[in-house]
Amino acid sequence: MKNILIYLAIVALFSLNSCSMFELDNYDLPDETLIGEVVDVETGQPILTDQGSEGIRVRLTEVSWGENVVPNPDFFCMPDGTFQNTKLFAGTYNVRIDGPFIPLIREDDRGVPIADDTQTIDLNGQANVRFEVQPFLNVEWVKEPEVINGKVRAQVRVTRGVTEEDFRAKIEPMGGYSNSFTNVTDIQLFVSYSSTVGYRARDERWSSQMEFSGASFNSMLGETITIESNGTIPEGRMVFVRAAARINYDTPRGSGTRRWNYNEPRQVLVY
Numbered sequence: 001m002k003n004i005l006i007y008l009a010i011v012a013l014f015s016l017n018s019c020s021m022f023e024l025d026n027y028d029l030p031d032e033t034l035i036g037e038v039v040d041v042e043t044g045q046p047i048l049t050d051q052g053s054e055g056i057r058v059r060l061t062e063v064s065w066g067e068n069v070v071p072n073p074d075f076f077c078m079p080d081g082t083f084q085n086t087k088l089f090a091g092t093y094n095v096r097i098d099g100p101f102i103p104l105i106r107e108d109d110r111g112v113p114i115a116d117d118t119q120t121i122d123l124n125g126q127a128n129v130r131f132e133v134q135p136f137l138n139v140e141w142v143k144e145p146e147v148i149n150g151k152v153r154a155q156v157r158v159t160r161g162v163t164e165e166d167f168r169a170k171i172e173p174m175g176g177y178s179n180s181f182t183n184v185t186d187i188q189l190f191v192s193y194s195s196t197v198g199y200r201a202r203d204e205r206w207s208s209q210m211e212f213s214g215a216s217f218n219s220m221l222g223e224t225i226t227i228e229s230n231g232t233i234p235e236g237r238m239v240f241v242r243a244a245a246r247i248n249y250d251t252p253r254g255s256g257t258r259r260w261n262y263n264e265p266r267q268v269l270v271y
Contacts, residue, residue: 029087030087030088031086031087031088032086032088032089032090032123032124032125033085033086033127034060034083034084034088034093034123034127034128035082035083035084035127035129036058036077036082036083036084036095036097036129036131037082037083037129037130038056038081038083038097038101039081039131039132040133040134040138040161041132041133041134042134042161046080046081047081047100047133047261048079048080048081048263049077049079049081049099049259049262050076050079050198050200050260050262051076051079051198051200051201052076052198052199052200053076053200053257054198054199054257054259055076055198056076056081056083056097056099056259057074057075057076057099058074058076058077058085059072059074059095059096059097060072060085060088060094060096061094061096062089062092062093063092063093064091072088077099079198079262079265090124091123092120092121092122093120093123094118094119094120095119095120095121095129096118097118097133098251098255099133099251099259100135100137100247100251100260100261101133101134101135101136101162101251102133102136102162102167102170103251103253104116104118104131105118105252106170106171106173106174108174108175114173115170117131119131134161134162135161135162136160136167136246136249136261137158137161137184137246137261138158138159138160138161138261139157139158139262139263140156140157140159140263141154141155141156141157141263141264141266142155142157142224143155144266145268147268147269147271148228149232150231150232150233150234150235150270151229151231151233152191152206152228152233152239152241152270153227153229154189154228154241155224156187156224156225156227156263157222157223157224158187158217158220158221158222158225160182164182167182168182171249174253180215180248181247181248181249182247182248182249183212183215183217183218183247183248184212184217184245184246184247184248185211185217185246185247186212186245186246187210187212187243187244187245188207188208188243188245189207189208189227189228189229190241190242190243191207191208191233191239191241192207192239192240192241193239193240195240195267197240197241197242197265198244198260198262199260205230206229206230206233206239207229208227208229208230210225229241234270235270236270236271237270238268238269238270239267239268239270240265240266240268241265241266241268242262242263242265243262243263244260244261244262245260245261246261
C-alpha cells in the first residue's frame with residue numbers, strides 16, 4: 001500500500017509540471033546590432049589590426065541592471081578596424097576596446113580613475129559607435145612589394161602615432177612606468193594565401209621578422225626599412241603580404257599581449 005501511495009504522488013507531481021515542461025521557449029532570439037569603427041584621432045584613418053586575439057579586443061558590458069555585472073564574451077575587430085555584432089539583446093551597454101593605442105581606461109596604481117574614454121549606448125535596433133584613438137605606431141608602404149627570386153621584398157616606413165612625451169604623460173600616472181615601453185621591438189612581414197593575412201593568418205614558411213633590442217630602432221623611425229620573406233614561394237602562387245610593428249607595451253596593462261600596428265594588405269603574384 002505504501003508503494004502505491006508513493007507512485008500516485010509521483011504521478012500527480014509529474015502531471016502538475018508536465019504542461020510547463022513541454023512548452024516551447026517563446027523568448028525572442030537576440031537580434032540587435034552594434035556596428036563600430038576605430039580610427040586615428042589625428043588622421044581619421046582606420047586602425048588596421050589582426051583578425052584574432054592579437055587584434056583590437058571589443059568588450060561589451062550590459063549595464064541595464066546595474067554596474068556589478070559580468071561582461072559579454074569578448075570579440076575582435078576585423079582587419080580594417082571595424083567590428084559588428086548582430087546577436088545582442090536590447091539594453092544599455094558600455095563599449096570598451098583595447099588595442100595598439102593609448103588605453104581608453106586608465107587608473108593609477110591605487111585604482112583611482114584617470115581617464116575613461118569608453119562609450120555607453122542604448123541599443124534598440126542598430127547602434128553605431130566610432131572610437132578615435134592614438135595609435136602607438138604608423139606602418140606605411142614606401143613602395144609596392146616586389147618579387148625577386150621567389151621572395152617578396154617589402155619597403156616600409158614606421159613612425160610614431162603618439163609622441164614619446166604624450167605617451168609618457170598618459171601612461172606614467174598609471175604607475176610602474178618604464179622608458180622601455182616606447183621601444184619598437186620588432187617588424188613583421190606576414191605572408192599568407194588569405195586576404196586576412198596577419199599573425200593569426202600567416203604562413204610560417206615565408207613570413208619573416210626583424211627584431212630590435214632596447215631603443216636601437218629609434219634611429220630608423222621615419223626611414224625606409226627593407227624586409228624580405230623567408231624561403232622560396234613557388235612560382236605561380238598568389239599571396240597576400242602585410243607588415244606590422246609593435247612597441248614594448250601590453251594592452252590592457254598586465255595582459256602580456258603586445259599588439260601590432262599594421263599597414264594595408266597587398267596581393268602579390270609570385271613569378
